[in-house]
Amino acid sequence: MSNRYQQCFDNLKAKKEGAFVPFVMLCDPDPQLSYQIITTLIENGADALELGIPFxxxxxxxxxxxxxxxxxxxxxxxxxxxxxxIKSIRNDYPEIPIGLLVYSNLVVGHSIDHFYQQANEAGVDSVLVADVPIIESEKFISSAKAHSIAPIFIATPNAEETTLAEVAKRGQGYTYLLSRAGVTGVDVAAEMPVDRIINTLQKYHAPPSLLGFGISTPQQVVEAIQAGADGAISGSAVVKIIANHLSTPEKMLKELGNFIAQMKKATK
Structure with a gap:
């Protein structure tokens, strides 16, 4: 099992910082620019990556x-x-944790094992299968572990303690903590407080928690860390910058760099 997440969180703890993790869609808008986008995220302070596979x-x-x-x-x-x-990113950045956020259709396509094998060969550290509930996750977990990939699980705001205990027990790498119910997006802001969920996860020794959904400003990153999260994930706000500058890639990369730097600064 890769220990990149462990090293990342240990290093951040030593510096008294939280983690900032941006999400982008792989190959958006195309493979070449996608590579440039992801390197821009890393060069401007991303502590880890959360990457989607188009579906x-x-x-x-x-x-x-x-x-x-x-x-x-x-x-x-x-x-x-x-x-x-991903392989190109891994070659250039051997230390950064790389996570995938995918849907089960993509994982079971050829076979679950084949997907996790490909992920391992590309240098992926974790996989979160967004539409597989924890009670149906066993075959995904066993395949992930067989290929040294950390299985990631979501802790939702309305989860019962028994569910959070399962998330803590089965998850590795980090725990994806939802700030609110619903779908991803910046239209609905993150809702605090999340202390109850964080306290319960800590009680059951869950992997570090990253707060996501609706995180689009440095202040929300500050609040996530103050609430007890180990860091924050921002997706729609990052992807929006890409969408707004499709015809001007240089401006896009500059805007992305500025945004990531500001969000990372908020973790310190």
Whole structure:
């Protein structure tokens, strides 16, 4: 099992910082620019990466990330091309934790084992299968572990203690903590407090928690860490910058760099 997450959180703890983790869709808008986008995220302070593989029916995603999937797919994105981009990133950045957020159709396509094997060969550290509830996760967990991939689970605001205990027991790498119910997006802000969930997860020795959904400002990153989260994930706000500057890639990369730097600064 890769220990990149462990090293990342240990290093941040030593510096008294939280983690900032941006999400982008692989191959959006195309593989070449996608690679440049991801390197921009890393160079401007991302502590880890959360990457999506384009899918035609992303039920947990709001319109911004759905549009990113459609852009990538219309430019010929597929699973193999996505893993190729990850491989290039891994070669250039051997230490950064790389997580995938995917849907089960993509994982079971050829076979679950085949997917996790590809992920391992590309240098992926974790996989979160967004539409598989924890009670149906066993075959995904066993395949993930067989290929040294950390299985990631979501802790929802309305989860009962027994569910959170299962999330703590089965998850590795980090815990994806939802700030609110619904789909991804910046239209609905993150809701605090989340202390009850965090306290319960800590009680059961869960992996570090990263707060996501509706995180779009440095102040929300500050609040997430003050609430007890180990860091924050921001997706739609990052993807929106890409969407707004499709015709001006240089400006896009500059805006992305500025945004990531500000969000990372808020973790200190």
């Amino acid at each position: 035609s029916d992303p039920i947990a995603d709001g319109p911004v990330i759905q549009a990113a999937s459609i852009r990538a797919l219309s430019n010929g994105a597929n699973v193999a091309k996505c893993f190729s981009v």
